[in-house]
Amino acid sequence: MSPVKPLRADARRNRDQLVAVARAVFDELGTAAPLDEVARRAGIGNATLYRHFPTRDDLLIAVYAEEVAGLSDLGEALLGGSADPLDALFEWLEAFVGHVAAKGDLARTLEPGARRSELHEQWHAAMFEVVVRLVDKCRAAGSIQPDLDPIDLLVLVSGTATAEPVRVRRLLRLIRRGVSVG
Known part of the structure; x- marks a missing residue:
């Protein structure tokens, strides 16, 4: 197998532009939006x-993968920052809930099959890794229940993504009280 060549700068710009515009188009029109509309709004030809x-x-995978990478990057920034570990955890969880609420259908739209299953596993593993590290930092600080299972926390906060947006912060505060020490 030959190595993948890096994209030229103009090709990279076109690809990045297409992904950014696709995100906006999918947010506005749904994941079934015409791809011609993505190309038109990006100012890039259909062939490109x-x-x-x-x-x-x-294209759906590229958009969703960027979303997951953004959440991972936020987690890394919060882990490396000086914020209170519990504040950092719940800042990330709030972003995660927003992601699930806004982008969940993006991942579910992929054609069923082995590729989708593999990607879902990769994306879930990335989110799980972040939450485990944030929970571990809270444990080390003594600010979270020692028996808290990070996957339980993700499942619990994922459920808040189905709530009305005005309730999400309230529900996250309730969860925070339930998992906090003291």
Whole structure:
């Protein structure tokens, strides 16, 4: 197998532009939005879109993968920051809930099959890794229940994503009280 060549600067800009515009179009029109609309709004030809993303799934994956990477990056920043560990955990959880509420259908739209299952596992593993590290930091600070299972926390806060947006912060405060020490 030959190594993948890095994209030229102009090709990278086009790809990044397509992903950014696709995110906005999918947010506005849903994941079934015409890909021609993505290309048109990006100011890039259809041939270029399909050269970068031969299928709708390829574009959906690129958009969703960026979202997951953004959450991972936020987790890293919070882990390296000086904020109270419990504040950092719940800042990340709030971003996670927003992601699940706004982008959950993006991942569910992918064609069923082995590729989707593998990607979902990778994305869940990335989120799990972040929450485990944030919970561990809280444990080390003595600010969280010692028996808290990070996966239970993710499942619990994922459920808040189905609530009305005005309730999400209130529900996160209730969860915080339940998992905090003291």
